[in-house]
Amino acid sequence: MTEALQVEHVAKRFGALTALRDVNLRLDKGEVLGLIGDNGAGKSTLIKIICGFHRPDSGRILVDGDEIVLRSVDHARSVGIDTVYQDLALVNELSVYHNMFLNRELVHWPLLNNRAMRKRAKAHLDDMGIKIPDVSIEVAKLSGGQRQEIKVARYKGCVCK
Amino acid sequence: MGFARTAGEALTRRREASVAVVAIGLMIYFQLSAPVFLTHDNLVNIAQAAAPTAIVAVGIVLLLVSGEIDLSVGMVFALAPFLMRYAVDFYGVPAIPAILLAFVLAAGIGFVNGFISIRLRVPSFVTTLGTFYFLQGVVLTTSHAYPAEIPEPARGDIQRWLGAGDWAELTWCLIIVGVFHVVLTRTRWGLHTISVGGNLLGATEAGIKATRIKIGNFMITSVLGAFAGIMEAFRVNTIDPNLGGGTGVTFTAISAAVIGGTALAGGSGTVIGAFLGAVVLAELQNGFNLIGISANPFFLVLGTAILVSMVANQYLSRLRRAGRT
Amino acid sequence: MGKSHPKVTEAVDTLDLNPVTRRRLLTGTGMFSASLAATALLGACSDKQQSAAGEIGNFPKTPKWKFVFVNHVTTNPFFTPTQYGAEDACKLLGVGYQWTGSKDSIVAEMVNATNTAITGKADGLALAVVDKSAFKAPVDQALDAGIPVVSYNADGARDDPGTNRLAYIGQGLYESGYELGRRALEKVTGGDVVGFIATPGQLNIQPRIDGATQAIKDSGKPINFTAVATNADITKGLSIIDAYVQGHPNVAGMLAVDAGSTQSIGQVVEKYKMRDKGLKVAGGFDLVPETLAAIKGGSLDYTIDQQPYLQGFLPVLALYFYKISGGLLFPAETNTGLLFVTKDGVEPYQTTKTRYEGSDTAKKLVDRSGAIPHP
Numbered sequence: 001m002t003e004a005l006q007v008e009h010v011a012k013r014f015g016a017l018t019a020l021r022d023v024n025l026r027l028d029k030g031e032v033l034g035l036i037g038d039n040g041a042g043k044s045t046l047i048k049i050i051c052g053f054h055r056p057d058s059g060r061i062l063v064d065g066d067e068i069v070l071r072s073v074d075h076a077r078s079v080g081i082d083t084v085y086q087d088l089a090l091v092n093e094l095s096v097y098h099n100m101f102l103n104r105e106l107v108h109w110p111l112l113n114n115r116a117m118r119k120r121a122k123a124h125l126d127d128m129g130i131k132i133p134d135v136s137i138e139v140a141k142l143s144g145g146q147r148q149e150i151k152v153a154r155y156k157g158c159v160c161k
Numbered sequence: 162m163g164f165a166r167t168a169g170e171a172l173t174r175r176r177e178a179s180v181a182v183v184a185i186g187l188m189i190y191f192q193l194s195a196p197v198f199l200t201h202d203n204l205v206n207i208a209q210a211a212a213p214t215a216i217v218a219v220g221i222v223l224l225l226v227s228g229e230i231d232l233s234v235g236m237v238f239a240l241a242p243f244l245m246r247y248a249v250d251f252y253g254v255p256a257i258p259a260i261l262l263a264f265v266l267a268a269g270i271g272f273v274n275g276f277i278s279i280r281l282r283v284p285s286f287v288t289t290l291g292t293f294y295f296l297q298g299v300v301l302t303t304s305h306a307y308p309a310e311i312p313e314p315a316r317g318d319i320q321r322w323l324g325a326g327d328w329a330e331l332t333w334c335l336i337i338v339g340v341f342h343v344v345l346t347r348t349r350w351g352l353h354t355i356s357v358g359g360n361l362l363g364a365t366e367a368g369i370k371a372t373r374i375k376i377g378n379f380m381i382t383s384v385l386g387a388f389a390g391i392m393e394a395f396r397v398n399t400i401d402p403n404l405g406g407g408t409g410v411t412f413t414a415i416s417a418a419v420i421g422g423t424a425l426a427g428g429s430g431t432v433i434g435a436f437l438g439a440v441v442l443a444e445l446q447n448g449f450n451l452i453g454i455s456a457n458p459f460f461l462v463l464g465t466a467i468l469v470s471m472v473a474n475q476y477l478s479r480l481r482r483a484g485r486t
Numbered sequence: 487m488g489k490s491h492p493k494v495t496e497a498v499d500t501l502d503l504n505p506v507t508r509r510r511l512l513t514g515t516g517m518f519s520a521s522l523a524a525t526a527l528l529g530a531c532s533d534k535q536q537s538a539a540g541e542i543g544n545f546p547k548t549p550k551w552k553f554v555f556v557n558h559v560t561t562n563p564f565f566t567p568t569q570y571g572a573e574d575a576c577k578l579l580g581v582g583y584q585w586t587g588s589k590d591s592i593v594a595e596m597v598n599a600t601n602t603a604i605t606g607k608a609d610g611l612a613l614a615v616v617d618k619s620a621f622k623a624p625v626d627q628a629l630d631a632g633i634p635v636v637s638y639n640a641d642g643a644r645d646d647p648g649t650n651r652l653a654y655i656g657q658g659l660y661e662s663g664y665e666l667g668r669r670a671l672e673k674v675t676g677g678d679v680v681g682f683i684a685t686p687g688q689l690n691i692q693p694r695i696d697g698a699t700q701a702i703k704d705s706g707k708p709i710n711f712t713a714v715a716t717n718a719d720i721t722k723g724l725s726i727i728d729a730y731v732q733g734h735p736n737v738a739g740m741l742a743v744d745a746g747s748t749q750s751i752g753q754v755v756e757k758y759k760m761r762d763k764g765l766k767v768a769g770g771f772d773l774v775p776e777t778l779a780a781i782k783g784g785s786l787d788y789t790i791d792q793q794p795y796l797q798g799f800l801p802v803l804a805l806y807f808y809k810i811s812g813g814l815l816f817p818a819e820t821n822t823g824l825l826f827v828t829k830d831g832v833e834p835y836q837t838t839k840t841r842y843e844g845s846d847t848a849k850k851l852v853d854r855s856g857a858i859p860h861p
Contacts, residue, residue, distance in 0.1 A: 053366065073368040089363035091356040093428045098352060102367040111347045195606065203605040210598055306715065307687030308593070308617050393594055399620040401593040402687070409592060450602045453552065455569075455585035456560030 002065035004029045005050070005081075010059030012045055019045040023059070051083040052076030074103075090147055092140035096132055097121035099139050100154045124153055180421050180437040183473055187441060191448035198451060205327045209396060211436075211443035212330035213238075213389040217414035218421070218435035219341045220382030225418060226345070227378050228358040228427035229285040231274060234386035235410035236296035237267050239402065241387035242394035243304055249312035256315040260323075260391060264384050270296070271383030275376030293411075300402050309400040324395030333392065334436070337385065342432045354378060359428030386410075417442055420471060442467075542580045545810060550582055551609035553805050555798070556599050557587040558616045558640070558690070564745055564772065564794060567844030568639075571798030572612075574841070579806050581609075591688065593617045600624040604631055610805030611635040612655075616689045618648030625649040634808045636817050638797045640690035652808070653817035655800050657792045659690065662824050663697025663743060666769060669788060669826065670739050671701065673767040676708045677738035682727060682747040686715045694743035694771070709738075720746040727754050735763065742770035745777070748789060752780025761785065773827065773835055773843065781832045791825040795842045831859060 007025035011018075019042045027033055037043045048054045050061065052070035060067050063079050070076045090099050097114075098105075100121045106113040121135045130149045132142070139147060191198040217234055224231050241263045248259035274292055278285040311320060324330055345351035356364035357371045365371050389410075394400045419425060420441055421434025445466045454462055541547050555572060557565060572583045586603075588595035596613075597620055603611055604627055611628050615621050615637045628635050629650060639656045642648030670679065679702065683695045695713050702711045714730060716723030727750045731737065740755065742748040748770025755761065755768050761784065769788045770777065780786040804817035827835060834854075839846040 073366065077368070083366075089360070089366050091359040091363055091428070093355055093359040094352065102356060102364070103353070103369050105349050105352065107349060111343070112349065112352065114347075197605055197607060200605060203602070206598065206601045206605055209601075305687060306685060308619075310619055397594045397597050397620045398623060399593055399617050401617065401620070403591045403593065409590065409595075446598070447602055450586055450599060451606045453582075453584045453606075456557070456587065456589070457585075459586070460589075 003027060003062075004031075004064060006062040006065075007046075007050065008060050008062070010046070010049060010056045010061070012042075012049060012054065012057050020049075020056075047083060050076075051081050090139045090151060092138065094139060095136050096139055096142070096150055097135040099150060100124070100135075102154070125149075128153055177422060177431055177434045177437060179473070180434050180441065183420075184437050184441050184444065186473075187444045187448065191444060191451065195448065195451040198448060203447065203451070207440070207443045207447050208328065208331040210446060211439040212334035213393050214410070214413045214417050214442065215334050215436045215439035216337050216389040216392075217382075217386050217410060218417040218439055219337055219432050220378075220385040221414050221418045222421075222423045222430045222432050222435045223341070223345065223354060223378045224285075224375075224382050225415075225423050225425060226358045226427060226430035227354045227375050228361060229278060229375055229379070230289065230415075230425075231271075231379060231382050232286065232289040232408075232411050233270070233274060233293040233296055234289075234382055234414065235408060235412075236293050236300065237270055237383045237386040238390035238393075238410050240296055240300050241267055241390040242400045243300060243309065243402075244387075245315070245391060246309050246312050246400055247303070249314055256312070256319050259312075259315075263387050263391065267383040267387035268380045271380035272376060274383070275379035278379070279372050279375050304400075304402045306402050308402060311395065311398060311400065315395070320395045320398075324392035325398070330392055330396060333388075337388075338432055338436045345430070345432055350374070350377070355428060413439075413442060416467065420467070542578070545579070548580065548810060549609075550580065551806070551809060553581060553583045553610040553612060553802055554599075554603040554606075554608040555583060555585050555587075555612045555638075555801070556596050556603065556614065557585065558591045558593075558596060558614050560585060560587050560589050563844065565639075565798075567795040567842060568798035570841045570844060570847075571795040571800075572802050573798075575799045575802035575806075579802065581802070581806060583802065584608075587614070591616065591685070593620045597621070597624055600628070604628050604633060607631075608633055609809060612638050612801040612805065613649075613651065614639045614690065615642045615647065615649055615651065616640045618642040618646050618689065621649045625651055634805055634813075634817065636801050636804050638801050639792075639794075643689060644693045644696065653804060653819050655804060655817070655820040656797050656822055657824060658821050659693035660697040661821075662771075662790055662792075663694030663699075664701045665697075665824055665826075666694065666741055666743070666771075666790060667698035667701030668705075670698075670741055670767045670769060671705050671707065671709075673787070674707075674709060674739045677764070677766075678710045678712070678734065678736070679739035679741065679767075680730065680734070680737055681711060681713045682716045682723070682740070682742040682751065683713060684716050684723060684744040684746050686713070691743045698741060698743070716742075716747045716750065720750065723747055724750040724753060727751060728757070731758060731760070738764055739767045740765065741768070744770075745772035745774050748772060748786070749774050749776040749780070752777055752786045755785040756780065756783065775836070778827075778832055778836045781827065781829055782836065784829065788826050788828045791823065791827055793823045793825065794844070796822040 003026050005025070005027040007023060010020055010023045012020040023042075023046060025046075035043050035046070045054065049056050052073045052075055055070070061070065062068065063081070068079060076082070091102065094102075097117045101117050106116045106120075118135055125132055125135070130153055132146060132150070139150065142150070188198070197203055217238065220234065221231065244263040244266055245259045248254040248262050249256060254262065270292065274285070274289055277283050278288045322329060323333075345354065353364065353369045353374050356367070356369055357374050361371060417438035418430070418435040419438070421431060421436070421438030423430030423435060445463055449459060449462050553572075553576070559565065569585055572585070576583050586599045588599070593616065596616075600611065600613065600621070601624055604624070611633055613621060613625065613635060625635050635649070635651045637647070637649065637651040637654045637656070640659070641651075641654040641656065644660045647654065681695050681698055683691055686692060699711055699713065702709050714726070716726045723746050727747070731754050735758075740751050742751050751768055751770060753776065755765065768786050770786065771790045771792065773789060773791055777786060777789050781789060800820055800822065804820075807815040808817055835843065838852055840852055841847060841849060
């Protein structure tokens with residue numbers, strides 16, 4: 001049985017600082033893995049490499065048994081890897097539905113198809129049981145908990161492993 | 162649901178309302194003080210003063226929203242008509258292609274601004290300060306600091322349609338303001354511009370190519386500056402090496418953007434507000450001149466008026482925000 | 487603040503001064519206000535004062551006309567006496583003026599100010615025509631609207647005034663440059679002569695250096711004349727002139743065509759003691775204090791006075807006469823003078839502070855006695 005994700009001998013340096021030396025990781029389909037470490041251990045760096053934000057200095061990543069070189073976050077997303085970040089990755093000035101569709105907006109070229117996005121966003125949130133009064137209001141006006149919910153909901157729209 | 166949405170839209174539009182109120186208030190004040198204020202000819206004067214500033218301010222808004230600034234646009238404004246002239250007079254290029262060539266070169270300047278600011282990580286304030294002086298040197302050296310005449314092939318219809326006609330400048334201005342209002346509020350480009358300015362890290366992590374957005378906005382600003390500069394040269398019928406006014410155009414455009422409601426910090430801005438801001442500034446200039454205030458006290462009055470307008474603007478904005486929730 | 491004799495107060499009131507000047511006069515030193523009060527009383531007695539309501543002197547009653555002065559460097563101190571001149575003429579004739587334009591020589595701003603004056607229905611326009619193409623349309627518009635227009639201080643290019651203004655009131659720019667050059671030729675017979683100009687191309691000073699160039703060429707003498715740009719900013723100009731001199735220590739003559747460059751030449755000549763070396767002549771324009779000091783000290787040989795006061799006073803008269811005579815008294819081309827100020831005559835300029843030179847706001851009668859110098 002091929003693992004969903006394999007990370008082999010990954011290393012990453014930032015100048016003189018070695019963030020990861022020789023990391024190996026295996027994730028089966030349906031498995032939930034918790035990554036624990038001290039501050040500065042390199043958890044964020046590893047996650048960033050897996051989701052395509054950084055390139056490893058050495059080592060390789062395999063998705064469903066196939067080795068893949070991740071070119072960008074978009075590329076990672078297209079092969080099924082997506083991330084919810086610890087730092088608040090929402091744009092305060094934008095509405096809930098714009099945040100949920102960030103960089104994946106629906107367009108009625110050349111304009112945005114706001115109506116469709118609103119509909120889908122509302123449907124998603126209802127699906128997940130998240131109660132947001134109006135998807136058109138600015139994210140800045142939501143409570144901390146609501147913002148967290150939006151972020152999780154944001155990535156529900158993609159096909160993730 | 163439908164009602165909430167229309168109310169929502171109305172609320173957004175109201176951000177520009179505070180500036181609009183100031184603009185209308187000034188109009189009333191000046192009309193009462195100098196009854197010729199609202200005559201056809203004087204409205205043309207105001208339109209011709211506001212239009213170039215507004216066009217440049219549109220670009221400035223895009224940049225400010227994305228978290229950057231461009232101090233050199235006033236010099237692109239001055240240089241562009243010279244570039245057009247050199248192309249026509251020295252290289253025999255016909256008028257319209259010469260103008261387009263000036264735009265292309267302006268876009269190049271914008272690219273350089275963006276590249277240095279984003280790729281080489283120099284704060285855009287500093288970068289564009291440098292290009293400002295550099296371009297000033299280019300203008301002065303190539304023109305020998307002489308004013309130049311509008312090249313022959315560009316006179317007549319082209320000159321009229323592109324600036325000299327009474328309402329030409331205003332028409333182009335409204336078209337540009339309209340287009341970029343849509344861009345900023347209803348396209349991916351605008352959305353990404355806001356994202357990059359509002360939360361650069363978050364936007365990048367979502368995969369938005371911040372570099373491309375920012376450099377693109379620098380290029381847009383420079384081209385708009387070039388367009389406004391050529392328009393003004395046509396209107397005034399001379400190519401003036403002083404036209405960039407040193408810092409005049411840049412200052413006024415940034416003021417218009419900020420008076421109109423665009424935050425200097427980034428992430429939020431309004432193109433329509435910038436247009437209204439430019440109208441406010443033009444009204445102040447024109448109105449006080451009509452009343453008869455002479456040059457020295459003029460600056461006193463203008464500065465006070467800008468401060469008062471801004472305070473009124475802030476106050477009205479706060480009222481609006483309080484009324485919302 | 488002592489108490490003045492009520493008659494004195496009454497007399498001063500007839501002068502219709504602004505409150506500051508009035509207070510200053512009433513509390514001024516004895517001789518000062520007494521002589522002025524005497525003048526006022528005499529004036530009140532003669533029938534040359536306002537007789538019927540609204541009439542001024544021998545002229546009929548007129549509406550309070552407004553004449554607009556459009557200038558290219560509105561805050562430049564050179565034009566302060568110009569504004570005093572305009573103000574004094576207006577007071578004399580019962581009309582008003584507005585001083586507007588651009589602070590930094592931006593032609594578009596001047597055009598805007600002109601257009602505003604036209605829509606504001608100004609009664610007359612005085613324009614410094616610093617660009618030969620930009621003002622043609624606005625001036626035509628003004629004339630079409632029945633507004634008389636004169637130019638002052640600058641009048642387009644030498645061969646092309648560029649506008650249909652009714653008359654030019656100012657110094658003959660090319661001619662003054664020519665004289666600048668000619669006078670230099672009295673002391674220099676050959677070698678290198680440099681001419682400094684703050685902003686090349688600008689039409690209120692470029693013709694001067696053109697004139698100087700031509701004068702030197704016409705002389706036929708083996709002089710090598712170079713024009714060098716300095717800067718509108720005096721401190722930068724000073725550095726440029728300094729650097730030039732260091733590179734050309736044997737220059738035979740140094741000329742300048744604007745106030746800033748002239749002042750800087752004086753300073754540089756003094757600094758490098760160039761009069762002891764090969765420098766035969768140094769001269770320029772305008773009467774800023776530094777320049778006057780340099781003339782007194784011998785670093786500069788001469789400077790040319792443009793009489794900016796008259797450049798404000800005379801346009802008002804010209805426009806007034808045009809309007810009061812229904813256009814029959816047409817503005818006349820007026821040369822506001824080309825006066826050379828040299829070491830012999832410089833002292834009164836330095837010591838007297840008057841409205842006419844812009845160095846004081848108070849009105850005063852400047853005494854002069856003795857023979858008038860002449861060649």
